[in-house]
Amino acid sequence: MVSALRVLGGLISVALGARAVREGLRGSRPQQQPDGDVPGGAGMNASLRGVRNLDERMAIILQLIREGRIDPEVIAWTRSVLTKRCRGPHGETWCVEEKNRRAEIEAIFDAVRERVRYTGDVWSTDTYAAARHTLRTRAGDCDDACVVSCSALGSVGIRTKPVVIQMNQSEDWDHIYLLADDGRGGWVPFDASVAQPCGWEAPANVVRKKRMFTT
Numbered sequence: 001m002v003s004a005l006r007v008l009g010g011l012i013s014v015a016l017g018a019r020a021v022r023e024g025l026r027g028s029r030p031q032q033q034p035d036g037d038v039p040g041g042a043g044m045n046a047s048l049r050g051v052r053n054l055d056e057r058m059a060i061i062l063q064l065i066r067e068g069r070i071d072p073e074v075i076a077w078t079r080s081v082l083t084k085r086c087r088g089p090h091g092e093t094w095c096v097e098e099k100n101r102r103a104e105i106e107a108i109f110d111a112v113r114e115r116v117r118y119t120g121d122v123w124s125t126d127t128y129a130a131a132r133h134t135l136r137t138r139a140g141d142c143d144d145a146c147v148v149s150c151s152a153l154g155s156v157g158i159r160t161k162p163v164v165i166q167m168n169q170s171e172d173w174d175h176i177y178l179l180a181d182d183g184r185g186g187w188v189p190f191d192a193s194v195a196q197p198c199g200w201e202a203p204a205n206v207v208r209k210k211r212m213f214t215t
Contacts, residue, residue, distance in 0.1 A: 054164065054173055058213055060128055061147060061162065061176075065215050068131030068151025077135055078152040081111040101158065101183035108152050109190055109198035116140055116148060118193050145193035146176045150215055153180055153190075159215070161187065165202060166209040173209075177201060 051057050068074050082104060086095040096107045119139035121127045127143070131151035134140045140148070150160040159181035166173045177191035189201035 054211070058162070058164070061143060062213060062215060064128060064130055064147045065150040065154065065160075065162075068147060069154030069215075071130075071132050071151065071155075073132040074135070074148075074151050075155045078108060078155045081107055081152075082156065101181070102188065104156065105153065105158060105180045105182065105188050105190065106198045108149070108156075108158075109192055112145065112149050112152065112192040116145060116192065118142075118145070140193075142176050142191075142193040145191075146178055149190055149192050150178055153178075154215060158183075160190075162213045162215065163201075164211045164213070165207045167202070168206055168208045170208070173211075175202065179212075 051060070082094075082096050084095040085092045087093075096103050115138055116134055117139045119141065121141055127141075129137075129140055129144045129147065131148040134144045134148040146162055150162060153160050161179045162176055163179060164173050164176050167175065177189065177193070179187035180190045182188050189199055191201055194200070
């Protein structure tokens with residue numbers, strides 16, 4: 001979560017810059033590289049461009065989310081999570097109860113946690129991957145977890161709000177997660193990049209600043 005970045009935009013987007021993030025992320029000084037395309041491979045296309053502040057960085061993430069929630073690959077994956085069958089007292093039924101928004105949120109959270117391993121970015125490089133890319137590689141950091149989670153939830157009609165925070169000991173924005181609309185007037189914290197249950201978020205006493213965005 002940094003300002004004055006350089007960003008690769010495409011199927012996977014990459015920003016060069018400093019990052020100070022807990023639980024495996026690390027800080028580094030930005031390396032200056034010219035804007036332009038980056039050689040693709042393994043089904044990935046990318047291009048390098050400059051990013052000056054958090055709003056520009058979030059514009060890239062929000063665009064990836066909007067693209068991800070209408071991506072047929074993401075839609076198919078999410079529906080496969082919600083359409084599993086379980087044996088009950090009266091025979092087979094849906095494992096996730098129909099029209100139970102909270103149950104859907106928790107099922108998608110568990111599926112993202114099972115599918116996507118938290119993995120740090122390339123050294124000195126901040127990367128933003130499309131949801132389908134994260135599902136295919138089965139790895140990513142908090143940016144990627146937020147994109148794939150918001151995309152999956154949005155693909156089945158659940159509204160989300162990405163939340164960016166700066167920890168007390170940090171010099172810049174350093175973590176992102178989301179809130180999911182439970183359909184009953186509440187918003188469920190959803191942070192699939194940490195080993196905590198659905199509904200957990202960083203305690204207020206360790207957060208210096210917070211910004212919320214709309215998808």
